[in-house]
Amino acid sequence: MVRETVETFLAGLRGRDEVAYVREFASPVVATVIARMLGIPDKGQQLFQEWSRSLLALADPSAEGNGLQKVLS
Numbered sequence: 001m002v003r004e005t006v007e008t009f010l011a012g013l014r015g016r017d018e019v020a021y022v023r024e025f026a027s028p029v030v031a032t033v034i035a036r037m038l039g040i041p042d043k044g045q046q047l048f049q050e051w052s053r054s055l056l057a058l059a060d061p062s063a064e065g066n067g068l069q070k071v072l073s
Contacts, residue, residue, distance in 0.1 A: 005032050027053065 009029050013019050031052040035045045 001036055002033055005029055005036070027056070 006029055009025055009032075013025060019025060028049055031049040032045055034052075035048040040048050
C-alpha cells in the first residue's frame with residue numbers, strides 16, 4: 001500500500017522541472033498512508049490531508065500566521 005501510494009504521487013510529478021518536495025510529495029504521501037491505515041475512504045482523504053497541513057502549520061515557525069505563536073503570545 002505504501003509503495004502504491006508513493007508511485008501514485010511520483011507519477012503525478014514526473015516530467016516537472018521543479019517540485020515543492022514537502023508540500024507536493026512528502027506531506028501528501030504521509031497523510032494518505034496514515035488515512036488509509038486508519039480506514040478513511042478515498043473520498044475523505046483530501047479533507048484528512050487538509051487537517052494534517054493545518055496541524056503541522058501550528059508548530060512551523062516559518063508558516064505565515066503561525067498558530068502556535070498566536071497561542072503562546
